[in-house]
Amino acid sequence: MTTLRIDNLNVTFSTEAGPLHALKNVSFDVPENRIVGIVGESGCGKSTLINAILGLLADNGSVDGGSILFEGQDELTTLPPSRMRDLRGPRIATVFQDPMGALNPVISVGKQMLNIQYRSPLSKEEKLNRAVEMLELVRIPDARAALVRYPHQFSGGMKQRIAIAMALMMEPALLIADEPTTALDATLEVTTIELLKDLQQKIGCSVMFISHHLGVIAELCDDVVVMYAGEVVERGTVRQIFQDPRHPYTARLLECDPARQSERTRNLPTIPGEIPDLRARPTGCIFANRCDRVSDACSAPPPDKDIGGGHIARCFVADTPAETGVTA
């Protein structure tokens, strides 16, 4: 079964300067028990996508086309708010970039972890034990003592791990993790990734993992979705994306990673140009103005080309491998 199926999703924000097409024909699946990584520059629509899934789009934003099907039964784009509230938390949990946004600064960690379990029939004692167990799972030292402490008494990395513990406490079907390891050092980042993978298998949930860190994506994720300017330009398994990128944007993005430059350089590769104004989307390919493989054909909307094995790229030249310029 597919935990989350997003099909041809379109989201528009009405702004003073006219409608802003934030997501355009976005389609991908989050299969059961898999970790799907979402990559893309800031402003590519990752947050809008999350908010659309959670039913938390700003008042001026609306889903105007497409569907988000959760666990094969709930159509999230039309779900009544009360039903959506039942899903958020117990079934769809989130971990965001800034853990302080998830933690209440004036309530102790233990109390907050009790509050999350308000639907659970367990006794208070059992709930506290469950909280301790979760804190231990995310490797908070002296977990029982941590219950009476307040968020500001923990380091940034610990706060994030507490937020992860809270998100997974109700054993959700889908965890949406938005840059959860950005604040951690390499050793803790790796332990957190391994932890997430571990917890994911234990709980049997699916994960939508959003990150700028290509290394983390490569290591953690089963599938990868590459977004650019509100479109999914390429998707496939982690190997297809990292070893055989077919969309020029994916290829350039991979090339930009300083981790791929084995030679030390002071001049890191970049992608020249800017994302086009989403209020005036080009009719053709969205990446054409920055693309090094652009041709006349690109002034028409590019097709989602199926390369095989679930590997899809929205590009006219997706049939031929993109030049990455990186020697493997």
Added chain:
Amino acid sequence: MSSDPILKVEDVQVSFPVGGLGRKNAILGVAGVSFEVNRGETFALVGESGSGKTTLARAANGLQEISAGAITFEDQRIDTLDRKAMKPVRKRMSMMFQDPVGSLSPRMTVGDLVTEPFRIHGIEGRNLREEAARLLTLVGLPTSFASRFPHQLSGGQARRVGVARAIALDPALIIADEPTAGLDVSVQGEVLNLLNDLRERLGLAMVIITHNLHVVHHVADRTAVMYLGRFVEAGDTEEVFSAPQHPYTAALLSANPEPDPDKTHDRITLPAEVPSLLARPAGCEFHTRCPWAQSRCSMDAPERQVTNGRAVACHFPLEPGARPPEIVEKAAS
């Protein structure tokens, strides 16, 4: 390298009081750190969250009072200066804060933001509009951006505005706290190239705080690795990366996730229980997590040993390519 330190940090400690009334207690966020930054040099501070990087940077910039040690900037003791006396120093040493958008006032235009340093320091006789245009051009933003507000900027653009503010008064040193956190790789490259370019053109020295080791590798001349508020290792970036001598550095480098799904990782895994600053381990503070720890490590604190500009605080510095004992055993059996 010619030794012309612009910033000299000697045995600096920063302590924070903890506990409620009647319970006098303190933790050392920075527990005795010494380093020098030379003119035109990029110095990187690496370490996990909570290891004291930001506290150290704030102390160096006079934003955080230190409890012991000395900080000298351009041959002037600055840790003893009061707020007023510190103000002119801040013209020479600027700070880039972590959160790109959060560190910009949402109600000021970009033009006002980049020229705010002139107003704060009472520098008159300059055409602020021209200065704004000059600074925006310098950081590669169109001059028309002067009329925009921070919420109209992308993360990378907000960073550039942060850089423009930091270089407005022609500082000699920039302290950049996580200059690329939250940026995607292409924009990260742009910001780092920009900083590098400015460093070369303006002869700036830079202290970069980051936990992205790949970034450090490309931009920093020298790197210091922090653990529980102390330097465990410091030295030439290339040397530290190619042959780490402290077990923590080795673990950190081996943990670095790489963008290749088929990469086989030969990782040095550490227990994740980072000791609390309230209960620092006796002896070497890393021994509780160190795969190489011996009995001596839990008793004596290692002295910092400096050889050829490489400082290591470890009783048993690693040979190049050393593997933790249990891994070696496993391989042998």
